[in-house]
Amino acid sequence: MARMPSAERRRQLTEAAIRAMARDGVARTTTRSIAAEAGVSLSVFHYCFDSKQALVEAVITTLTDHSVTVVKQALRPRSTLVETVRAGFQAYWDHVRAHPDEHMLTYELTQYALREPGFEHLARRQYELYGAAYTELIDGLRRTMGLRLAVPAPVLARYLAAMTDGLTLNYLVLGDESAWTDILDTVTAHIASLVQDDVRRA
Amino acid sequence: MARMPSAERRRQLTEAAIRAMARDGVARTTTRSIAAEAGVSLSVFHYCFDSKQALVEAVITTLTDHSVTVVKQALRPRSTLVETVRAGFQAYWDHVRAHPDEHMLTYELTQYALREPGFEHLARRQYELYGAAYTELIDGLRRTMGLRLAVPAPVLARYLAAMTDGLTLNYLVLGDESAWTDILDTVTAHIASLVQDDVRRA
DNA sequence: GTCTATAGGAAGATAGAC
């Protein structure tokens, strides 16, 4: 195989691990299967990473950063408040439907991090970054559109993050059969009314 | 060790497995550790269960039924609508705070079921039973208090189930540090207004 | 940096005595 600097090999192996884990699940993904997915031998793996744990850490941070980017892209401010809520939620949901395996893997890795000693902070980091992304959006809207919130932005942010998280997990478990369109409409309407309630109450 | 009919041994091993999995995580729980937790030898395990998978199936159904019972107990109708929402949510949340490991294990097993070929139906069953419990409550309230809903009861039920699911997962990841009291107050208020909006709109 | 080969251990499952 062609020689390659360690840093690039690390990226290659991390990407291969994400593909393998998304396809087979975290539990079934072995160092051998990752090396095979990357097209290198097992020793190359251990030349680049001290241990499997070290790779999983790289996978978690990479995937977290990617997920947060997805959320931030979806949440970017639009022309009106209602439009921001509706389009943002729609964009996020489109991503979930297009890449269910990726979101599934994210949940698996959260569980992994919570159980692995010394990895708990990676799970927290992920959820704190989600909260920060929502908080950032809310604060931006508040400045731009003169919103005044009845509850602190971080509280509202945490609530919105939890709700999207729960809806995503339910979709992954139950599939598309149910009336998700209705639910999304309901959710969107309620989020909009929620924010506008805050405005009215201020 | 004292002899015991197979059925009872199976229950004993299932309970031991739940304790071991809640303590060590699903990934680290082996047939050996389960047998040790139950105080029997490994062969007894395989005398009662054909395979580890067969035991996990028993664990999942047992824990699902238990979780659904918890939800149903929390959701029982109270004197007023707002009271039902508030007390129900509070009762559920008290259980989450008192038994975080049990809820954590439930999430882990959902992932396990989604990944294990032939076990997907167990994950779906769990979430469908949650939805059924919420639907049952809503229908009961509709009959008792003359509610009229703007959205079908199953849609509202699925939404509420997803929201509590997301909040629970966020709590398990982020711990108690954040302002969960504020969030719960916000959530309760919004659920109440949500149902009452439905009433007004009808 | 990359390879083949293998060490070393732990897992699920079975054999056969009691």
Place this chain on the structure above:
DNA sequence: GTCTATCTTCCTATAGAC
């Protein structure tokens, strides 16, 4: 039904040649 001992397989990680 329960036990101890063992089989077989698969994993992570390393050794050493190229």
